[in-house]
Amino acid sequence: MERYNDKYVIVYDFKNVDTETAEREVTVMIDDLETAGLLTEARAGYEQTLLVFVKAPRELLGKYVYRSRVKDWLYGIVQTHPGGTKDSVVDGDFEAEDLLSVYHLVNWPKDRGGAGITPGLGQWENVTSIFPLHNEAANQALLKHVSRRLFLTNEDLDRIRDLHGSKVAFYFAFIQTYLVCLAFPAVTGVLTWYLGGRYSLTYAILTCVWCTVTLEYWKVREVDLSIRWRVRNVASVKVNRPQFRWERIVVDGAGEPRHHFPRHKQVLRHLLQIPFIALSAALLGALIVAVFALEILLSESYTGGYPGVVEYVPTIMLALVLPRINGLLERVAEAITDYENHRTADHYEMSLTQKNFVLSIITNYLPILITAFVYVPFGDEIVPWLSAHTRSLLGQLGQRFLAEGEGSSHAVGGVVDATRLRDEVIALALTGQVSSFFEENVLPVAKRKLHAWYRTYRAPTTTMPTTDDVEPFAQEEARFLRSARDQATRTPYDVQEDIAEIVLQFGYLALFSPVWPLISIGFLVNNIVELRTDLLKIAMEHQRPAPVRSDGIGPWISSLDFLTWAGSLTTGAIVHLFGASSIGAGAWWALPITIFISEHVFMGFRSLVRYALQRVGSAHIRRERDERYALRARYLREMEAGEAEEQRRRGGGGAQLSVAEKERRKSVRIMGGEAFFTRQMEHGASTAAGLSLIRACRGVGAVGEYEDDKSHLD
């Protein structure tokens, strides 16, 4: 079985251009690739695409891999020089290392030795994607291995890193760590539920503590893995993204030209996020509140026809409108992120995902927050008020369809209660998990199957023929090409989306866990499946991601920090309002006190956990420190070897001064320079002087007895 471990595919789509342009662009592209030293093979793709297979010759690749290692060392990402000279040719330690260098050869600008092929950008807007081919055998083996074991070890994570690079591997490391930690709230959750504790204070505290410990532990683990994978601070070595617009070239202290974009401008542009988030929150919030109000109104007071249908109208409206508004906001987020002008592709990607995450936080958590803190506690006042106002607003129409507020059974009775909150959380959290499972795993497969069928159906008239080889190894090649063509039609894999999903889930736990303690066991089961299906998803439904490196899950840490902190507020408030044993018996005036206490206990505990974990540190950090120390120690030993010898020589003869030095010092004395240290110059003179001084003082202690012993003046 061949290992297609260092092939890249460039997909050129000529659907939207005339033949002439297509020919010109393809000629330039292949020329550029060949100029960069790459081997190319052009083949037909599905529909009007051309697949250019790219591979780096052994020597070129080995040199690039070596150079990239040296660069890592220069930028302080690893502590030890890789050895070798500038002409060294090395094999990648693992598949992803080789692949990354091929990626750089294709993607990097020409002045860095690459071919400068940037999909969708400028000259290359018809290049739809660049992706490495899946290593199907390795994928299969990994999936089989992972499906057989419950916990992934470091070695298992290494295998993921070997295939897909550290950025993807960090996602799996994160979900794995989180998954193992989930066992604790799952057990305590079941216990709490069994003991009948609803809105239990104990469970809330335990979960808050758990969130903190999990998060702080992950931070250590992240550093640990980043050292294990030799990618710590890897961001500093990343090149500019092609879209980065610099204002001028600055010649830095090193006499090196650098693309410069003023820092204060960048900060100011980043600040644009604040109004964007505030406005989005306001917009989405208003929408959700409106739909919510309408829903309540209809379910509580509507008396017209088709009540079963009318009740769902607002939810359906929301379902129709929300994706559109979200889509709009996401486009705005993208525009803002473009404007922010990030230097590296990583920063850009992360900044964008963060914005989208804030949007999804609002749509996911706001309904629950409204239910918990507005609808349930104030429902009895709000519903009559709402229906009264609506009636007066709608006038004639309202009179006809809405019941009298006073007469409504719901508004008076106790139907507006805490079960509504529980249902809301279950509905949003669990259906979210299930629907995202379908969206991720079932839908794309169905879509692709359908598309493939359609393609075959239309094949005779519009697609290129693909399997008419008759050569001896044509069979093999035909299979290979079929797979490559199939991969070319897939979408790229975006690891940030998967991380966002887990972070959102963590948020449910941090913010609303006391509402329904069983939620964590649901999450636990979901994640055990999720981890495996995500691996499968990458292998079967997506293009293989370029194995780019990162030293962790980046700004998601801040999101998790934020959610844990917010959790200390909301769980405190929920337990206060709905729980049994609250300060001031759950009164509103005591709520800020509860929140204040809850928040500060959390912050104190967090400092403690951070302090302890930072001191204890991680095994890899210690090993790295040891290595660095070894390097220095060796250097110092060499220096000190000579020194020690000299010391011994000196020790043998006491502090005997050389004749020359003695003469020099005498001459200094005579010349009127610094005379002081010339007095007790002979060996033992100081000691003699000291002893005589002590004796003088002790002996009689009178003035006459002592004199400034002229003997030690020379």
Next chain:
Amino acid sequence: MERYNDKYVIVYDFKNVDTETAEREVTVMIDDLETAGLLTEARAGYEQTLLVFVKAPRELLGKYVYRSRVKDWLYGIVQTHPGGTKDSVVDGDFEAEDLLSVYHLVNWPKDRGGAGITPGLGQWENVTSIFPLHNEAANQALLKHVSRRLFLTNEDLDRIRDLHGSKVAFYFAFIQTYLVCLAFPAVTGVLTWYLGGRYSLTYAILTCVWCTVTLEYWKVREVDLSIRWRVRNVASVKVNRPQFRWERIVVDGAGEPRHHFPRHKQVLRHLLQIPFIALSAALLGALIVAVFALEILLSESYTGGYPGVVEYVPTIMLALVLPRINGLLERVAEAITDYENHRTADHYEMSLTQKNFVLSIITNYLPILITAFVYVPFGDEIVPWLSAHTRSLLGQLGQRFLAEGEGSSHAVGGVVDATRLRDEVIALALTGQVSSFFEENVLPVAKRKLHAWYRTYRAPTTTMPTTDDVEPFAQEEARFLRSARDQATRTPYDVQEDIAEIVLQFGYLALFSPVWPLISIGFLVNNIVELRTDLLKIAMEHQRPAPVRSDGIGPWISSLDFLTWAGSLTTGAIVHLFGASSIGAGAWWALPITIFISEHVFMGFRSLVRYALQRVGSAHIRRERDERYALRARYLREMEAGEAEEQRRRGGGGAQLSVAEKERRKSVRIMGGEAFFTRQMEHGASTAAGLSLIRACRGVGAVGEYEDDKSHLD
């Protein structure tokens, strides 16, 4: 004028030992010093002390200075190798660099090439101190220079660093930065006061913002200066303190033996601080509350004789008892810090000072907090309750001396008001400043003068004669010796105490500024004087500090962070309770809401300031990055020079493969290895294949037209 810029003095006190021991110890000491290669001169000190003057010969010192620079480079403190070889002899760039190496030669253990003289420890318990002699001319010049200018520039701070080392210089940098920043609250404070704003919300917000900005700015400035002075992360290079007790020697990854003390034990020991601080706070708190209660009781209800005297009894009691209890607690703090087993002297010193600072925070701020949040708001209820309870407790006696609670005019009237709070803050903050000024500057001078007078008075019978030289340069030497003897009687300078004072002052501002807006102008004036008198104090009243290095003010940053945060709580609360426009009209139930808002606005603002300042960064950080980049760039350029040449060669002939490579690939194909990339091997073959594929697809689009163009298979 001579520059005594590299002399150390070792003070040996033989008051408490017999002559024999003294002689033995002095012999060993001078022998050790000479073995380390140092020059020595013994002279008599005041009373029963011996002064051993130590100086390193030029060659030894130069070698040590060089080695220390190399070590800095190895430990990553500076980015560029100092140049030279292991036998290089260099001059210190400034006085403190030379002095530090002399200090290491005297103080470091013998296996590191030092003489191992550790004052007050084990073998050397009769060595009372080791100190460098003041450079009086430089001190004078510096004082004169500083007294003539209002703002210290970086160059002025450099001069302090040159004389006293970076640890001391950082204190002056801190007070200078703080002082300049103080101008803002001083101006707004005067304005607020002029406009009659008591407990002004605006002023409170401005001060809170100011605290945050000042603190975050100082953090940047600290990093800036630490790079300027080449001491960033200098802690890692520090040697073990002699008291450090390791459990075992661990051979680390580098095969290097290292003294190891288990990390988890250290963390557990550090956690001891928490009960200590809690208990101290409880003890001091109880004491202060008791005295407070007694004072109130007496001033409000005492009706016996001598009211003017009796009223002050509790305060006098407190004044007598507090120092004793504080002293006791400080000894406990020292014992705990000993037990914490810090590896370096710096960590030990900082940990101890932090504990003492917590104690002083409690004694300084607690009375104000009690006045603000208990006495003033609840005084009307507490005073009658107190006097009633005391009366029933004291029985007969109480009946005689205490007025009826009901009849007392104070308890009913409005005397318990906010002016009491203002008076308390003014009294504690300003008298604290004034008294500390006297304690620092006036008292020690008076004490030493008195002591000197006493010494002269008793001289004929107990002290050694010191000025009976008759040699030609005896006059000069006599003057020098008089100065050295005088310095030997001084106390060492502790920079931490001075920092603590400023941090305490910052705390008053952060916590209680709205109480009396004029307070910051008082602080401003005080600090302008303080900066100068502190320089004078070091020069005139203390032994010159060993010029040890540090990269900032260390854990004081956390103290300042804590105070700023606490300030967001207290100022919010004070404005709420005493101000004009509060939520819920200053009601108690609304207090937590105010505090919650105030705290979270503060935290949000702090994140913003941090974010912005970290992005903008500091000039020195950028320059350091540039330097590192230059180093790497040079290295990379060398590597790439060869690469580029090859690239050109390759570019010239397109991607023409070497004959050998072609043959190899062909043979691979024939051997049945990876055959795919052998198809379009000739130059231009891929392009031709690509173009024909596009044409085929475009041309007619039918199956028959296209065939897998055999021409590009070989």
